[in-house]
Every structure is written in structure tokens, then in C-alpha cells.
Amino acid sequence: MRNGWYPERRVAAEPRAHPNDDHRAPRKHTGAAAFVVALGIFGSRVLGLVRQSLVARYLGATIASDAWVMAFKIPNVLQNLFGEGALSAAFIPVYARLIARGEDEAADRLAGAVAAMLAVVVSVIVLAGIAAAPLLTYVIAPGFTGEKRALTVELVRILFPGMGLLVLFAWGLGVLNSHRRFLVSYTAPMAWNVVMIAGLLWWGRDADKGHVVTMVAWASVVGSLFQFLFTVPSVRAVAPHVRIAFDSGSEHVRAVFRAFGPAFLSRGVVQISSFVDQILTSLLPNGAVAIFGYAFTLYLLPVSLFGTSVSVAELPEMSRVAHDGDEAASMLRGRIDAGLRRIAFLVVPSAVAFVAIGDVMVRLIFQHGEFTALDTVYTWAVLCGSAVGLLAGTLGRLYSSTYYALRDTRTPLRFAVVRLLLTTLLGAAFALLVPRMLGIDPRWGVAGLSASAGVAAWVEFLLLRSRLNRRIGSTGLSGRYAATLWGLAVASAGVAVLVQRATLAWRPMVAGILVIAVYGTAYLGGAMALQVREARGVLGGLGRRFRPAR
Secondary structure, X not given: OEOOEOOOOOHHHOXXXXXXXXXXOOOOXXXXXHHHHHHHHHHHHHHHHHHHHHHHHHHOOOHHHHHHHHHHHHHHHHHHHHOOXXXXXXXXXXXXXXXXXXXXXXXXXXXXXXXXXXXXXXXXXXXXXXXXHHXXXXXXXXXXXXXXXXXXXXXXHHHHHHHHHHHHHHHHHHHHHHOOOHHHHXXXXXXXXXXXXXXXXXXXXXXXXXXXXXXXXXXXXXXXXXXXXXHHHHHHHHOOOOOOOOOOOOHHHHHHHHHHHHHHHHHHHHHHHHHHHHHHHHOOOOOHHHHHHHHHHHHHHHHHHHHHHHHHHHHHHHHHHOOOOOHHHHHHHXXXXXXXXXXXXXXXXXXXXXXXXXXXXXXXXXXXXXXXXXXXXXXXXXXXXXXXXXXXXXXXXXXXXXXXXXXXXXXXXXXXXXXXXXXXXXXXXXXXXXXXXXOOXXXXXXXXXXXXXXXXXXXXXXXXXXXXXXHHOOOOOOHHHHHHHXXXXXXXXXXXXXXXXXXXXXXXXXXXXXXXXXXXXXXXHHHHHOOOHHHHHHHHHHHHHHOOOO
């Protein structure tokens, strides 16, 4: 035992088991794969912003929008627990390694067995969630009473089946990612967003906002079905011999479920942390839950585009090399460092933008109809708080993926528990106590909540990096590289703020687009001038993707 932890597995522990293993194959560079994932996520997130913009237009920061945000959060735990988080962490490393070794029959049996067991478990949980909707609402939103609570319970019951379908979609996503088919996986959510947008446009102008969110909830279920069906042909194309059947006797199936337990608990801790945020916001005045939700939508853009895209692309590739003997540690370090640089190159300016021009972004996307100028100020404050931990949260995802590739799901669980404890203690203090001590509007507590979560994210990230570095060797961003990115971002923000002040009399949409464009151009141009390699990679990736075919 080392430092009170369980004994760590070494990278070189597993021998090669199949002559078709890709030991001599060229190393797969994941920059292009990450770009494809980011492209798919970008399309989905753009539609998501359109959806949230319509929610803000028709619902604003009201009782109905509070109920919608909270109701959507409760069944969403099903997707996050069983879906892309725990399932990917447990399933992809084993499945991808079987594919790399040429053991297609074993891979097909594993995929079919996981799908069968997942369908049964999720069906039971969906039925239980529908029945227990009042209790779940009481636990997660103790501050909701009367009409708000009743509407939330109704919405939870509608949304649960849709989330069950999204868990099955996550299984297909795992299969496709392991076969390096990323685009379909990450463009499929566009179907869900399109259906939601159609529902908002059709029912949004109804004066009864409770009826609006009820119909939009049904649209969400239909969209979930479309999203799942969208991936079925692609899954059948890459794995035509998969048969949905129970196979608990397979060693590979047992390996997945051994890894799934800690991964499930780790994701559960993350969800509890998220629920802590929701519980605290439910105790704040009306509109706080919705404000937090709108800001969270913007926060997820860089997390998904730059953190998730790299981590998702790296997981199957690191899983292929995590057993390659003495070379593995060196290969993993190289992949991690390259991934960290790619993530930081785009996340650092995102964090600075949240602080410097976050009001411009919120006004451009949300300030329409029922969403007021005061709502913009509060949402901007939440964005400023979320900027504290944005870089740590995205870099931490890559480190977690590395642990999963090493088939170690316990270490991320331990550090997730630490993050949960910090989030709970700091969140309660900053959201509830600090505004009272300062004598300010309690709604400012949402900004303190996001900032405290950022502090907890940094602690988790440092723990993940420290433990992994002791295991495979030193990894991380160089101080010079980080200083270059922060300096460029701050300087670019200064230029953007000057443009913002010069365009105060312009139409908000035109001015907002110009300010954001100037900021992005200044940052990328400065990076090119300083010969930052990742800047050339971004432009080169765009050029390759959109170059006319010959």
C-alpha cells in the first residue's frame, strides 16, 4: 500500500495476447478525431444555444423556467450515470482493446451483452423514477413549493423515458467511438435539439407557460427517440454481427462490470455534486435556478468542444497502447501533453472571455422577450464565477480518461469524493452565507456557487495529475506555454472591450457579433504571430475539413 491507497497497477503488466495486435501499427494521432468530435459537438451546441435562447425568450427567469431546469436535471442523472460517463469509462477500454487485437467475435459478444444488461437496468430505473418523481423533486428541490413543485413533478415523469433512450444511445456511441466513427455519434444530438426547437416555436407563445414546458418536455422524449434511431444504422455498419444477448460468463463482460462499479460511483459523486448546486439554487429567490441553467449552457460550450472532444478521441487510442509494455508510459505521456496543450489553447481564451465580454455573450444569446437586462447581469456574474475552474475542469477530463484507459476507475472516484465535499462546504458558504454577510441580493449567491465549484475543480485536477505523474512520469503544461496563452487572451480581451465601448450605440446583435469576432481574431492572430503550434493546428484542421474535393 502506498500513502494509504490501494496498490497501483503498472502499465507494463499485461502481455500481448494476439498476433493481430497493433503494436507495430503507426501511432494514431487524434487531432483530426478530436476535430471531428468538436465539429459534431459544435453543431449540437449551436442548436442547443438556439434552444436555450428560445427558452429565455418565452420563459425568462420565471416559475415555469425554474421548474423546467430542475425537472430536466433530475432524470438527466440517469443519462450521466449510465451513459457517456460510467459506460464509456468501463466499456470502451475493454472493447477497443479487443478490436485492436483482432478479436472481433469476442468484441461483438461483449457489446451485445452490455446492451442487454443496460436495457434491463435502465428500464427498471425509468419506471422507478416515474413512480418516485414527487420524492425525487422534494429531495433535489426542497425550496420548491406549491405550483412550482407540482409542475416540476409532472415534467420529471414525462422526461424520464427520454433519458432512458439516451442511455441506449450512449451504448451506440461507445461502439462507434471504439471504431473511430466520431462524427455520427456527436451529430446525433442535433436531432434532439431540432425537435425541441420545433416544440418551442410551436407552443412558446402560449400564455400558459406551464403548458409550454409540458409540451416541450414531450418534444424532448420524441427527440431522444430520434437521436437513438439516428445512430442505429451506423452501429450495424461497424458491428454487423452484434447480437443483443446476456453473457455473464464472459471474462470480458466481467471486466467491464468490475470497472463499471467504481466508474458508476465516480459519476454518481459528480451527479451528487451537481445536485448540491441545484439544491442550493432552489433555496434562492425565484429565477435563480433558471439563471444558473442559462449560464451553465454557455459554460458547457468550451467544456464540450475542447475538453470532451479531446478526451473522447483519446480514450480508445490510449486504451490500445496502455498495455504496450515499456513503451506505454512514454506514449501516454506524449498523448497527455499534446492533449493538454490542445485543450488549454482554446479553454484559456474561453475563461477570459467569460469575465471580459460575458455580458456581450449573454445579451446576444438570451436577452430577448421575457429575459431582462437584470437577468443578463446575474447570468454574467455566474459566468465569471465559472471561469475560475474552467481550465481545471477540462484538463481534468483528459486525466480521468487516462485512468480509464489504464482500467483504473477507482482513483478518479476517490478524488471525485474530495471534490464533492469541497463543493458542498464551499457552495453552501458562498451561495447562502456570503450574500447575507455582505447585505446584498440573495440572487448573487449563484455567482458564489459557480466560483466555489471552480475551486473544487482545481483541487481535483491537481490530485489527478499528481497521482498519475507518480505512476507514468511527469506530464502537464509548461509554465511558459500557459503564460503565453493567458497573456494573449488578456491582451485580446482588452482589444475586444475597446470595441465594445465604441459600439455601445449599435444594435446589440451586430455589436455583440463584432466584439466576439474581434476577440477571437486577435487571439488567434497573436498566437500565429508567436508561432504557437496549436494555432496552426486549428487553422490547418479547418482548411483540411473545408478544402474543396478534387
